[in-house]
Amino acid sequence: METTPIVRAAIIGCGGMARWHIRSMLQQSDTTRISVLCEPAEQSLTQAEQLFREAGIPVPPNQPDLHRLLRDHAGELDAAFIVTPHAYHHDQAKACLEAGLDVLLEKPMVMNAAEAQSLISARDRTGRTLVVAFPGSLSPQINIARRLLRSGNLGSLLSISATVWQEWGPGTAGTWRQQPELSGGGFLFDTGAHMLNTVAD
Structure with a gap:
């Protein structure tokens, strides 16, 4: 029987909405592995790490600088889930796409139409998947x-x-x-x- 490969994901941002998603993802360990976190705020990081402990899953490393995370970990990742304030979506998603990662981006996609077109162009140029989280x-x-x-x-x-x-x-x-x-x-x-x-x- 053929098995589906586990998606190795980075979580960019560990605030309240991200923690809601992390809880769900930790229950889907047969399809998804959270491999690294990117959170500069100590309180948000501590709260996210607690979710891993409660689930009995090792806490992944945190690299609060996205560019360093991509430099050091992109080869070990398949995707990034960006759950940050809206003003950061464009630059973070573009960097992840250009690093060769598929991107799941919390809504709204970006702040304006020019940023949206820029991300669409980056998606087309890199051939990666870009999905905005509109359930x-x-x-x-x-x-x-x-x-x-x-x-x-x-x-x-x-x-x-x-x-x-x-x-x-x-x-x-x-x-x-x-x-x-x-x-x-x-x-x-x-x-x-x-x-x-x-x-x-």
Whole structure:
């Protein structure tokens, strides 16, 4: 029986969302191995390392400098999962693609259209895979709705209305998510990006 090779991944950023993903990835050790971390903040790193200990899995090394990580570890990696503030996405993803890694990039992709085009060009040039983490695009319900709308069986699409409710303001108070220079624009660049992606699908 043929086995699927284990994907050796670097986690770039170990903040709250990254730790949510790490918990899930540690339960999928038959398909994924977190080989190295990249986190400069001691508190975030300590919290991420604790997840490995709780799972009984050796804590991978941390290299807080992405360029050193890529220099020293790229040959031992297949992919990078970038879970950092939005302002860093472009440069980090581009560096990982150019180092020969596939990239899973937390949403939103980047801060503006020029950065998006730059990453698409880097993906095309390197031949690596670049995926933005929009789970709605994989939703069976969204896929059924898309097929129905595109088939024309429901008639012409006249408008789309979308609503999302979240206590985003209080929940992100005092964090980088409310700093436009890092987040790109508040709620719309955060949870709102999922809604816009679903509408675009």
